[in-house]
Amino acid sequence: MLDCIIIGSGIGGISSALTLKANGKSFVLLGSKDLSVKITRAEKVNNYPAFLGGSGEELCSLLKTQLEREEITVKEGRATGVYALKDKFAVITQENETLEARTIILACGVESGKRIDGETEFLGRGVSYCATCDGFLYKNKKIAVICLSKAFEHEAEYLSKIADKTYLFPLYKGVELTGDNIEKIIKMPTKIVGGKRVEKIFYADKELDVDGVFILKESLPPETLVAGLETENGHVKINRNTETNLSGLFAVGDITGRPYQYAKAVGEGNVAAHAVTEFLNKNI
């Protein structure tokens, strides 16, 4: 029986894999040979310590080399269900395979709800989900902020202070945010379009020129993937040791909440690998 199945081959899952390997544990790293679409699409990575490469693509290439060097292979697959059995877990994949292991590290990223046309296409090319992560890129620029919940009004406000002009699409009632450079549009945005980067956003029968689009929303609850998994504001609830409410199941990276950053995912991935190792040692 495998010691662990790591679900997700983003940088958080890779961090777990590297440390489990160093700790001599057996595992499957379930994901994609391309590792992570999100990483590949990142335009510029300048706050990940000791990475001088620049683009997400270069980061991805380093990670691939490192996995090869450490003799870790990614198993292509997508988990559709995780089930807690007695003393073990079963993972069902989209490819209809069943894998079993004594522990699970969930590292499959944040699930988004209904997407706007163009949202996925322009992610990392003008579309962002994180004000504090990417806001600084839009100093003196024009942005649209699609705000799905009042809880994110302070993030929208933060963005409006950086950008020259903010078109605010509040998709909730009782919007309070105002500002000289904020134009509120009480309509549903329908489409994001552009070339290499975002250029326009459409709503009703109108269009606006923008340099970026921030979409501030909660993630989809991951309890659809794992029955009985406790979540909080759409993210898997973990403690500082990356433990979830299910004994033997750990979670790392974007799925556990903001900031959606490589560094944070890497840190949690490392902590989870140590936690899994301790768990296995205790429960022989």
Added chain:
Amino acid sequence: MLDCIIIGSGIGGISSALTLKANGKSFVLLGSKDLSVKITRAEKVNNYPAFLGGSGEELCSLLKTQLEREEITVKEGRATGVYALKDKFAVITQENETLEARTIILACGVESGKRIDGETEFLGRGVSYCATCDGFLYKNKKIAVICLSKAFEHEAEYLSKIADKTYLFPLYKGVELTGDNIEKIIKMPTKIVGGKRVEKIFYADKELDVDGVFILKESLPPETLVAGLETENGHVKINRNTETNLSGLFAVGDITGRPYQYAKAVGEGNVAAHAVTEFLNKNI
């Protein structure tokens, strides 16, 4: 006023600095131009994602290049006290400078060495961690200096010039310091005892009369560095957002507990920078 002072130039503090810089915040990174002795000494680093260099020295060299590229300079200095004032913090350095900022990120590593019996009890009553702060109190007196690293030999020398008699306990190899009034003892000190103030220090089966004991080590016990800081098993107690019990003061890396790993420190450093950014935006 500075937005933040990052205390410690290890990889956790650097992670915070890179992200605060990206977020456009003003800060001082207080530490050493060499960044971190611990990193430099690591023989092999193979589980830090996207780092293929091998040795800790190479990791350190990448970090230095990255700091230069991002125009972040390390301010040489060592904090000896952090004080929470109204709406800001003051940091006193060993170099007798006072720095002020609205927030603090504590990233100064885990306290080195096991505490000696009586160390905590007599702190401020004969036990001191700071030669330049308290040295002058021991003019013409007898002191013990417990020196945990060669890096502090100059501090021990400074003390020996003030005191009448210095018993030096060097807890490292290759001690070079000599002096007429210095008596070197190559034993582990075991206990500090006294009444209102320190009176004696014990080692092996012997005891010495002393007026004071200086303990010169890399990292201070966190509750000594920051009055009122909550700790747990010798580590700073933080939540998942790296918040301590003191509003505006965050902690990252080894100081917050195991695993003592670069990846974990990097993750917490990133989270703290985002938490600081949010804190500043909320408390304008």
